Amino acid sequence: MHEFTIAQGIVDFLRETYSTKGYRITSFKIAIGELSMFDRNIIIDLVRELIKGTELEDAKFTVSIEEAAIKCGTCNQIHTFKELTKSLSNEEKEMIHFIPELISSYARCPSCGSRDLKILTGRGVMVTDIAVQRE
Template structure:
């Protein structure tokens, strides 16, 4: 359940932005969950709701949109472009869990489907990011 640590980071970053931009109310936060990290959309939304501080007026009526972004890869060795379901691996549950915890471990446990190289670029859908923060 390390999603909680990431959810805390999202809220801290959103409140930092509110502080910097002088926003008294955050109306919407859009979060992208990269497919590579395999974080459940419902789980992350639930965790965020649970840790949303009740005493924080700037988050009193914030709409949270969570969008899953498909993972896309480009092999640096053979230029093959592939998606998560085409990648070779992970070979077992522990490998998948390691990628869930640290997405860069894809380079230890996934391979290009065309040439088996671990030298690929994650062009999108890596992990958790904030795509938009709206407020007034």
């Protein structure tokens, strides 16, 4: 369960970066990249459990999915992951899930047909919009 490692890392980061320096976190946002394919609901449940009994327990948080944006290096058009993969098989989509850079091996730019594709957004997990109060 990769979600547990991600949730634990988020909580550890927030506690070590802010709580130990005299700040109380009141809210934060978590953005999960579409290509990471983490389960949003599992992340929510795990973070909720991991902050229980800590100084983060009263902090409000939201979890959103960051849509992947992929740019064509030939025509400079930006497309979504869904646009580029709608005609692919589930097996091909699964391969891209494990190694997102493989998208150029399976998909083409719908505008010009090029395989020169670069992932701009939608990878990984980020903590954003951290609101704090001085204790």
